Amino acid sequence: MSRLAARRKLTNLVAAALSSLAALIALAVLGSILWTLFERGFPALRWSVLTTSMAPTGENGGLANAIVGSLIQVGIGMVIATPIGVLGGTYLSEYARGSRLGQVTRFVSDILLSAPSILIGLFVYTLLVATTKTYSGIAGAVALAVIAIPIIIRTTEDMLSLVPTALREAAAALGAPKWKVTTLIAWRAAGAGMLTGLLLSLARLAGETAPLLFTSLGNLNWSTSLGKPMASLPIAIYQFAASPYEDLVQLAWAGALIVTVGVLAINIIAQLTIGRRR
Amino acid sequence: MSEAIPIAAMAGAAAVRPRRPSLSGGSGSAAARADRRFAGLVSSTGILVLALLSAIIIMLAVGAWPALRVFGPGFFINPVWDSVNEVFGAGIMVYGTLVSAFLALLIAVPLATGVAYVLTELLPDALRRPIGVIIQMLAAIPSIIYGMWGFFVLAPWLAEHFILDVADFFVDVPVLNKIFDYGSGNSVFTAGLVLGVMILPLISAMFVEILASTPVVLKESVYGLGATRFEVIRHVAVPYGKRAMIGAIMLGLGRALGETMAVTFVIGNATRLSPSIFAQGSTIASTIANEFNEAGFGTLKLASLLGLGLTLLIISFIVLAASRALVINKAGH
Numbered sequence: 142m143s144r145l146a147a148r149r150k151l152t153n154l155v156a157a158a159l160s161s162l163a164a165l166i167a168l169a170v171l172g173s174i175l176w177t178l179f180e181r182g183f184p185a186l187r188w189s190v191l192t193t194s195m196a197p198t199g200e201n202g203g204l205a206n207a208i209v210g211s212l213i214q215v216g217i218g219m220v221i222a223t224p225i226g227v228l229g230g231t232y233l234s235e236y237a238r239g240s241r242l243g244q245v246t247r248f249v250s251d252i253l254l255s256a257p258s259i260l261i262g263l264f265v266y267t268l269l270v271a272t273t274k275t276y277s278g279i280a281g282a283v284a285l286a287v288i289a290i291p292i293i294i295r296t297t298e299d300m301l302s303l304v305p306t307a308l309r310e311a312a313a314a315l316g317a318p319k320w321k322v323t324t325l326i327a328w329r330a331a332g333a334g335m336l337t338g339l340l341l342s343l344a345r346l347a348g349e350t351a352p353l354l355f356t357s358l359g360n361l362n363w364s365t366s367l368g369k370p371m372a373s374l375p376i377a378i379y380q381f382a383a384s385p386y387e388d389l390v391q392l393a394w395a396g397a398l399i400v401t402v403g404v405l406a407i408n409i410i411a412q413l414t415i416g417r418r419r
Numbered sequence: 420m421s422e423a424i425p426i427a428a429m430a431g432a433a434a435v436r437p438r439r440p441s442l443s444g445g446s447g448s449a450a451a452r453a454d455r456r457f458a459g460l461v462s463s464t465g466i467l468v469l470a471l472l473s474a475i476i477i478m479l480a481v482g483a484w485p486a487l488r489v490f491g492p493g494f495f496i497n498p499v500w501d502s503v504n505e506v507f508g509a510g511i512m513v514y515g516t517l518v519s520a521f522l523a524l525l526i527a528v529p530l531a532t533g534v535a536y537v538l539t540e541l542l543p544d545a546l547r548r549p550i551g552v553i554i555q556m557l558a559a560i561p562s563i564i565y566g567m568w569g570f571f572v573l574a575p576w577l578a579e580h581f582i583l584d585v586a587d588f589f590v591d592v593p594v595l596n597k598i599f600d601y602g603s604g605n606s607v608f609t610a611g612l613v614l615g616v617m618i619l620p621l622i623s624a625m626f627v628e629i630l631a632s633t634p635v636v637l638k639e640s641v642y643g644l645g646a647t648r649f650e651v652i653r654h655v656a657v658p659y660g661k662r663a664m665i666g667a668i669m670l671g672l673g674r675a676l677g678e679t680m681a682v683t684f685v686i687g688n689a690t691r692l693s694p695s696i697f698a699q700g701s702t703i704a705s706t707i708a709n710e711f712n713e714a715g716f717g718t719l720k721l722a723s724l725l726g727l728g729l730t731l732l733i734i735s736f737i738v739l740a741a742s743r744a745l746v747i748n749k750a751g752h
Contacts, residue, residue, distance in 0.1 A: 153647035157541060163533020167623070170616050171557050174568045181571075229464040236461055246465040249472045255670065255739055256732070257677020259704045260475065263728045267478040271716060287471065294468070318450050320457035341559075348561025351679035351704070355711050375563055379680065382567050397564055408559050412552060 182398025185391040190399075194363045195377060198386035204396050206363045207377035213365060214278055214357060214373055215346045218285030223339060226290045230297025230335075235323050247298075253291040261287045262352035270356060278364075278371030281357025288352060289342045296338025300331040337411045344407040348400055350375035374400050479732060482725035489719065495730055500690035500706070502713075507723035509730045511692050515607055515700040516734070519682065520675040522611025522696070527619045528668060534619075535626035539656075540648050551627055557620035566684035569613035570605075574685050577612075578604030582697050602697025605687035610702065613681050618671040625667035629660035662746050669742030676734055679704040703731040 189203050196202025229250070237243020265284040270276055304327050312322045328335070353359070359376035360369070374396050381393035486507060487494055497508025534554070538547055582602060589595040602608075633656040641655050657664070687699025688709050701709075707724050714721040 149647055149650070153649040156536070156649040156652075160533035160536040161541070163530045164537040167530050167534050167619055171620065173572065174560075174564065174616070177568055177572050178564060225464050225467060228461050229468055232461040232465045236458060237465065242462070242465055246468050250468050252736070252739060253468065253472055255673045256475070256735060257679070257704060259677065259679045259707055260479070260728050260732055260735075263482075263707065263725060264475045264478050266711075267482045267725070268474070271482075274716065290468070290471070318454040320454050323457070323461075344559055348563065350561070350563045351708060354679075354708055358712075375561065375680075378563055378567070382570065382684070393567070397567055400561055401564055404559055404561060405556055408556055412555075 178394070178398055178401055181391070181394040185395035186398065187395075190392065190395050195361045195372065195392075197361075198384070198389050201388075202392065204374065204377055204392060204399070206360065207372040207374045207396065208399070209363075209365065210278065210357070210360070210372040211347065211374040213367075214281045214285055214353070214371060215343065217279070217282035217367075218289055218346055219339070219343055221283065221286035222289035222293055222342070225286075226293025226342075227297050227335065229290065229294040230299075230301060231323060231328075233294065233298045234301035235319075235327060250291045250294045253287075254295060257351075258288055258349055259351040259354070262355055265352070266355045275368070276356065276358035276370040277368050278357050279367040281353045281371060281373065282367075284352040284356045285346045285349060288349060289346055292342040292345060293338055296341065297331075297335050300334030300338060301327055303334065304330040333414050337414045340407050340411040340414070344404045344411070347407070348375060348404050350379055354379075476732070479725055479729045483722055483729045486719060486722035486726040490723075494723075494726055498692045502710070502720060505719050507720065507726070509703065509727055511690055512701055512703040512706050512727060513730060513734070514692065515610075515686065516676055516702040516704070516731070518696065518700075519607050519611040519614055519686070519702055520672055522608065523614035523618055523675040524668065524672055526612060526615030527622050527671060530615075530619055531622040531626050534623040535630050536652060538623075538627045539630045540652060551624070554620050554624045554627070558624055561680075562617060562678055563680040565613055565617040566681040569609060569616075569681065570684040573613060574604035574609050576604075577609055582606075582608075586697065597694045598696060600693075600695035600697060602695055603687065603699060605685050605699055606695075606697045607686060607700040608696040610682045610686040610700075610705075611696075613685055614675040614678055617678065617681050618674050621674065622667055622671045625670070626664060629663045629667065630656045633659045665745050666742055669738060669745075673735055673738050676738065677704055677731060679708050683708045703727045703734075 187203075189201065190205075191203060191208065192205055193201070193203035194206040195204060229246070233243055233247055233250075237246065261284050265280050265287065269280040269283060308326055308330060309322050312326045313319070317325070353373050353376050357373060357376070358370040359380060360372040362372075364371060378393045378396040378400070381389040381396070384390060384393075490497065490506075490508060494508055496510045496513070498510030498514070499506050499508045500511055501507070538550060538554075542550065582604070585599050586596075586601045589599040630652070637659065638651050638655055641651050646654070682702050683705040686701055686705050688701050688705055689699035690701055690706070693700065707727055710720070711724055714724055
């Protein structure tokens with residue numbers, strides 16, 4: 142074997158070894174994160190975490206108000222974002238091909254998609270909190286909606302672009318007006334994919350913390366009023382993890398476990414929806 | 420005006436696929452009216468998205484205006500953040516943001532390249548899809564979890580096993596002993612590390628997808644010439660996917676620059692400038708998260724924090740524009 146061949150073989154071997162090492166390091170670090178989460182979160186999970194509200198240290202509080210607050214804000218955020226996002230994605234895929242406004246909209250939607258989420262929080266603060274002089278659950282929901290809109294636009298456009306044009310042409314040839322082609326043919330054909338996009342943005346919203354910091358603020362007490370500060374799971378985790386009290390830190394880990402399991406469960410459902418379609 | 424836009428959009432659509440036949444009636448029929456109404460509804464969401472971004476820019480600029488008027492354009496680079504004397508500048512935070520994001524890329528990109536190589540070339544086919552799915556799952560874990568891990572696991576570990584040793588090692592080397600000066604577990608370095616770990620699954624997932632999309636024929640023809648696996652990746656798959664890989668790195672950079680929760684836990688939130696990466700520091704996002712609720716309505720501090728937000732928005736714009744320019748430039752060849 143010539144020296145050149147030997148050197149090339151060696152390079153190949155070294156590259157394989159180095160990247161295997163990189164993959165092992167990556168696996169170990171990410172494994173460490175999941176392990177820490179279960180090791181600290183699981184023992185702290187008690188039934189009372191789900192049934193009692195947050196309380197000062199030593200009073201055996203739970204996270205019930207934070208969980209309900211998260212559900213309310215994420216729910217309202219999705220209700221606001223879904224129609225706007227789905228129609229926006231439909232516009233980009235079905236109506237805006239090649240038009241100037243379409244190109245600009247797609248570019249702007251991409252900017253919104255990559256905008257840091259804390260800036261969305263600042264925006265909604267100046268829009269809804271500074272003007273009403275009060276932090277509120279509805280402000281949190283609006284901030285989450287602004288984050289979800291570009292995600293839903295992107296996934297909707299992607300999924301609609303997978304629908305064969307021939308399908309739309311067949312419907313159009315039967316005399317169906319464009320709005321019927323869009324709603325009855327394109328939406329129906331892309332339905333599972335669009336649903337997956339909605340699920341993924343739901344999962345994203347459930348873990349968002351930064352945009353809620355100065356919109357819904359967090360609340361130690363039970364409150365379902367949209368006009369008042371509202372608790373949420375990520376904010377509760379943030380407040381408790383930084384506290385010096387061991388029982389509150391444990392509660393933060395329990396909350397972190399609940400959020401992560403929830404987010405991963407939604408993701409798995411979304412993956413299964415895609416998988417079944419393929 | 421509200422009529423003109425949907426029609427223009429329809430004209431654009433007609434260029435791609437045939438307009439529907441007029442069998443179902445003229446422009447005055449109920450069906451045609453419904454069609455126009457739906458087109459208008461759909462196009463209005465496009466305008467809404469434009470309005471949303473404009474509103475974000477305007478609100479931040481208007482909110483930051485009092486601070487910019489007092490401190491002038493120097494606000495963006497002045498490394499002073501003094502809440503007592505009410506003198507504010509973004510310099511320290513811009514520095515912390517850029518350094519931590521750069522460290523994150525330094526860690527995540529080589530690791531992600533290794534992961535992508537192993538996943539696309541070395542592993543048996545049966546394992547690729549499940550592991551690919553696991554990576555995508557990891558990318559979905561909320562950033563606050565990475566922050567907690569950094570705060571409770573990584574920072575204490577670094578303080579005990581890493582920082583002292585490295586600082587000891589460089590103590591007699593000029594310049595480097597300033598960069599690797601003694602510090603604490605909560606530092607710009609730790610923040611960069613946590614950010615790197617956080618964007619690792621994101622970049623890996625994109626790299627895997629990009630490398631796997633190289634046409635098999637292209638790879639096989641080079642294998643046919645006797646190339647090794649590494650040579651095929653290095654000289655075929657990577658050049659083929661270069662554009663997309665730069666885009667993926669830029670996406671990770673954007674995520675690292677604007678991340679709040681993963682950083683706030685571990686960076687120490689100090690508002691002094693230090694050349695050492697082991698010193699406590701702050702990023703734009705961490706400072707906003709930390710100090711916002713201390714600033715009352717209408718104060719100069721609040722305006723300065725909104726000014727920080729504006730700075731972050733400008734930095735994100737620059738990164739996005741740079742990635743587009745790079746990608747388009749590469750595509751031209």
